[in-house]
Amino acid sequence: MGVLLLNVIAPEVRRSAFRRTLAEIIGEGGSFSRVARGEVKLHLTGTGPYWWGEEVKAGLQLSWRMVKQPGFLILAIYAAWVYAQFTLILMLLGALTSTLYRFRPIDVGLCVLCLAIGSALAIPFEKASWLSRARYQPPRTDSMTYQKVSLWSSHTIRRTLAMVFLPLAAIGYALTSKGPAFAVAVPCVFAGLVGYASTMAISECYALIMETFDTSDLQPGMTGRPVRKSIVERYRETRTNFSCYPRISAGMAVTQSLKFTFGAVSTSICGSVERRYGAMQAAGIVAGVLLFLTLLLTAVLVRWKSVQMIPSRKGRQVDDEADPGWEPVVLCNPSGLTRKVSILEAGEQTRYSEIRRRNRLEGGLTGG
Known part of the structure; x- marks a missing residue:
C-alpha cells in the first residue's frame, strides 16, 4: 500500500531503465552535458536530482501546484466522483437484485455485468482519431475552431453529451430502483447506461488534462533539437528530452489519487447508506x-x-532590443493576438499561462 501510494502521489514518467537523461546545459564557459536521473525535478529546476528523495519531493511539489488550480481541482473531483458513482451503483444494483428481487448470487453477478458491458461499448468512441472532425476538414486558423459549425464527432459534442447524459442516466437508475415494481431489466439497462457514460466522461476528463497542461512543444529542445532556423545557435544546441510531460503525469496522479480515495469511501459507506435511506x-x-x-x-x-x-508589434520591438535572441511563441496560424480562456485554462500550470510567460506578457490569466 505504501509503494502504491508513493507511486500515485509522486509521478515518475519513465521506467528505471530509461530514467537517465542527458541534459545539455548552457553555462558561463559554454554548453556542457550532464546526466540527469528523474524528470520531475529536471522540469521544475532545470537540473536532475542527486538522490531519489529529491525526485519524490519534486513530484509532491508539482502535484501540489496542480491541486492549487481551482479549475483543475474541480475537474479532478468530478472525475473522481464519476468513478465513485460507478462503484456505488455497482454495489447498489447487487444489493437491489439480491434483497428485493431475491436473485441467486450467479444471477446477481449477471445483472451487475451490465455495467461492464456498458463501459465496453464506450471504448470505440474514445478513439479520437476515428471521430475527429480534423479528418474531414482540417482548420486553417485557430479561429476556425470556434465557428458555429460542429460535427457529432468533435470533442466538444462528445463532452457535452457525456456531461448531460450521465446525470440523466443516474437519475433514471434512481427512479427505477424501487424493486419489483419494475422489471429487473429496467434498472440493469440504466446501470449499463451509467457505465457507458461514466467511461466516456472519465476519458474526456483525461483528454482535457492532456490538452490543457501539455507544454512540451513550447520550450526549444524539449523533445529533441528545435527545427526553427530563426532561433539563435546557443538555444538551438540545448536539448532536454521528456518521454511524457510531467505536468500531465502529475495531473493524472492527482486524479487517480482522488478516484481511489472516493472509491474506497464509497465502498465503505454504501451498505450503511442503503440501510438508512433505502x-x-x-x-x-x-x-x-x-x-x-x-x-x-x-x-x-x-x-x-x-x-x-x-505580444503586439510594439512589444516585440522593445523585447528584441533588450534581448536580440528572443522571439515570441506563435503556434499554428493565429488570426489575432487574443484568445478566450476558461477557468480551467487560466491555471498557473496550463499551456496558455506558459505561452504568456514565454511571450513576456505580465499578469495572470485571471487578473484584471
Whole structure:
C-alpha cells in the first residue's frame, strides 16, 4: 500500500531503465552535458536530482501546484466522483437484485455485468482519431475552431453529451430502483447506461488534462533539437528530452489519487447508506451530487475572458532590443493576438499561462 501510494502521489514518467537523461546545459564557459536521473525535478529546476528523495519531493511539489488550480481541482473531483458513482451503483444494483428481487448470487453477478458491458461499448468512441472532425476538414486558423459549425464527432459534442447524459442516466437508475415494481431489466439497462457514460466522461476528463497542461512543444529542445532556423545557435544546441510531460503525469496522479480515495469511501459507506435511506434514496443522493458537480464543471469549462496571448508589434520591438535572441511563441496560424480562456485554462500550470510567460506578457490569466 505504501509503494502504491508513493507511486500515485509522486509521478515518475519513465521506467528505471530509461530514467537517465542527458541534459545539455548552457553555462558561463559554454554548453556542457550532464546526466540527469528523474524528470520531475529536471522540469521544475532545470537540473536532475542527486538522490531519489529529491525526485519524490519534486513530484509532491508539482502535484501540489496542480491541486492549487481551482479549475483543475474541480475537474479532478468530478472525475473522481464519476468513478465513485460507478462503484456505488455497482454495489447498489447487487444489493437491489439480491434483497428485493431475491436473485441467486450467479444471477446477481449477471445483472451487475451490465455495467461492464456498458463501459465496453464506450471504448470505440474514445478513439479520437476515428471521430475527429480534423479528418474531414482540417482548420486553417485557430479561429476556425470556434465557428458555429460542429460535427457529432468533435470533442466538444462528445463532452457535452457525456456531461448531460450521465446525470440523466443516474437519475433514471434512481427512479427505477424501487424493486419489483419494475422489471429487473429496467434498472440493469440504466446501470449499463451509467457505465457507458461514466467511461466516456472519465476519458474526456483525461483528454482535457492532456490538452490543457501539455507544454512540451513550447520550450526549444524539449523533445529533441528545435527545427526553427530563426532561433539563435546557443538555444538551438540545448536539448532536454521528456518521454511524457510531467505536468500531465502529475495531473493524472492527482486524479487517480482522488478516484481511489472516493472509491474506497464509497465502498465503505454504501451498505450503511442503503440501510438508512433505502436503495432508491441512496441512488438519488448520488445522482444529485453528480448533477451539482456537472454544473460546477460546466462553469469551469466555459470560455469567459479574452486575454492577449501574442505580444503586439510594439512589444516585440522593445523585447528584441533588450534581448536580440528572443522571439515570441506563435503556434499554428493565429488570426489575432487574443484568445478566450476558461477557468480551467487560466491555471498557473496550463499551456496558455506558459505561452504568456514565454511571450513576456505580465499578469495572470485571471487578473484584471
